Amino acid sequence: MELTYNEKRLLAVLKPLKDAEEARSKAVEPIRETLKGIGDGRSARINPLKDTLKVLEETRNIAFLPIKKAIELLENTTEGTLGPMHTPDAAYLARIMDSTEEAVVQYANLLQDRGLAIVEKKSVVTYRLTEEGEEYRKSGLPERNLIDSFDTEIPMGELQKHPQSRLGIGWLRKKGWVDIKDGIVTKKGEAAEGVDESALKNPVPSQPGIQDLLKRKLAEEIESVSYIISITPKGENLVESGLDLRQEVMTLTSEQIRTGEWKNLRLRKYSTKTPKRVYAGKNHPYQQLIDDMRQILFEMGFTEMNGGIVESSFWNFDVLFQPQDHPAREMQDTFFLDLEEELPAGYEKIRDMHISGGDTTSTGWGGEWKEKKAMQCVLRTHTTSLSIQYLKDHPEPPVKAFCIGRVYRREAIDATHTPEFEQLEGIVMDKDVNLRHLMGFLKEFYQKMGFENVRFRPGYFPYTEPSIEPEVWVDGLGWVELGGSGIFREEVTAPWGIKYPVLAWGLGASRVAMLKMGLKDLRQLYRSDVDWVRNEPIARSRRY
Template structure:
């Protein structure tokens, strides 16, 4: 075979592994997967195969084809095999004659009843009516039909119990519903790679390549022993690709946190903090959140098993909070009514909002003037997607001042976001159990208004137990969402990426 000058230059520039891959592919009929190359005994690691293949492809000697297939699998097959909550509810209601009260259902399927009711209503498997002051569930025609056959999501779960189900074989609507069940299913992506020789690659493989170990570094031992005369040296091409050097930089959330701290401290604020684990008393009750609020449900809050309860310690404060919840205490409010449970208030949980830091700070510093802020990690039972994480951070702030009012609150909010680079800010009325008035904040970004947090003035029911005499302004802003807007990041998970190479190469932050 006559080797052209061009081909000779290419061959001279091939590394030992590149030559080895050329020969292995040629023996395999000109193509093969990384697994084929490893099975043939030429390589031991896929990264070796793909590294050499990439270099061969850059020299026109090989082509790499990739194909990916997405499938869905159960996160916890053992739990899923037990059945869906609404299936348990259907069975219980049917056993009761097709009709059952909400209270009876809670006893029949404890811990699942609230989720089950939601799915029964959503799937129209049952209807609810008030009978003598009691909410009663009755099976619909669809519910009775479901008693004798599997529902679409149950069919898909049964398939996934056997093996992951390909995306093309799964109903998108059913997949979407299962994804909404907070971590019930997960996506599995399998990527297949094939390397094939080009015509030049085949020519190179059959040009009489001889495999010889190459030396890349001249060592003392090589020189002193005289072996340097007999070894083959790796040729270097000054025009070939070389890895770029990147300057060191901080993680974007670290940078943003430093900016926020500097901004608030320049405005005279003190940084406050609190523990991750709190009793529900400080997380909810002290903030005048009623004990039947949906946020206290197991599907929204991480409650601890060990310890299950925490000591509330200050009996006098507990008595004040109890009175305010039941009848308003001395505030002039009527409270929430009903009987307040100290046992419920002592439940241990991971804090669900950073306002815990605020109310604890107020309890320790009730006198005006006070200005404090925090950047606090919080925890909620959220499904992981492009905009949600089960743990994230909030920027919290309070001001206690005898002249504090709504105008001051809005001015502080506008000043904060203006310094963060957002000039267009929209404030609209909202509702929170512990502030009145309450506001939601939006900023104008990329042609639309985006929600960033909430604010308000603490209600008397919140402040009275701590002897606070002046208005307290309070706000909570989304920390990660602010970072996403600031750097136009589409997926919140990118902020916590652990790939140091991606962080180095990112030109946004």
């Protein structure tokens, strides 16, 4: 049986460790029976190891240094902290072998495949409070502080002045601690300590509220994994039968060559066979294309914006002047979640914009605008919600920002549709920018992506006016539409005090990928097709 040097070395270490443990057990057995204690267990371990060490040194055995270090650890470590040595863990073996835990596990798995060792994986799950969780452990959850801040009832406007109202009011309602009617918040009785508050004080696995803390990102799960390694009888027999445990020599000195000493050395074997084809590591072709888009926009002077995939309907639909009865807001088109988010300060301007047009020249949509519907959370259907929030926080020009993020829509999966895909969103806000600037930005971007011929045609989108659709020429396909664009309507920008034109555009990154890579099926981008990833070209030419 041909073993590698490292496999032999691990076997050579496991055998004397097991022998030492068995010797210890025999030595302490009489003491256990009479004194019910183990008084000299450490020396019972050390003595057989020291005897073994002498033999290892004399034979220049590859286990000499690890066993020497094991003795040092035993002499300097409290008895019992190292565990039974006949089944040491990978961390201990890595320490005495001057290796890494990962390498030891790798060698042990190879031995296990040959039936020479056993590898047992053990995992322990613990929980730790996040920074926010630690803060709440000291000061209390937001809903607890809110419920303790008033006696029996309080106007909603007053309660919203509390610094923790944004997070706490929703949880007051969710836990059923209050009733809210006609703008008055009334306690429903005694608010007993919840399981989440108990878990906050003592975040251990047995606490029923620990899952609530995980969902609120107030705690995090930590899994500690260890590997216990033991030698099998077959492995012991192999070591005892004369396994060559001399150190391998990888390089020869001039002295060894001159004196002929090399003839008595155990030289490391090298294979001269032609190796199998080696594939270099690389990014997924789709990720590479997305990175390419990102780099182009950086070169054009844009800043990247980011945000979460869960948005309230307020940010996903209402701020974009999309009426609450719009078909896109129906259950069959959007992933609605069993969550609600409090409306931000100043939401009344959006409400008024929908009902009557607010302070603008618009007449709005008329009808009724429901706060409850605006609070409903969804998986974002586009990244335009990030653009509006970015403009709200940066109302003064100049602004040039973009986002490449995943969006979600309830669509049947086929060759050209998936329920989740990547969207590129861009905005430019400055004094006196107009439609010609928008077409210039888009033309430059698409040409840098390799589409030399770009044209535009009129389009319609509910939150831009005027609106245009860019098209690019693709050999074999002709003119292909790639996204939508326009200038944000005043109903979108006016509520946030934005006084200058905002150019906006969006496109499906996966659609660009299909054209660039010549794909017929969109699903190819998301499959674990290793052969395709290996053979797809690493880089594509860009026109600058």
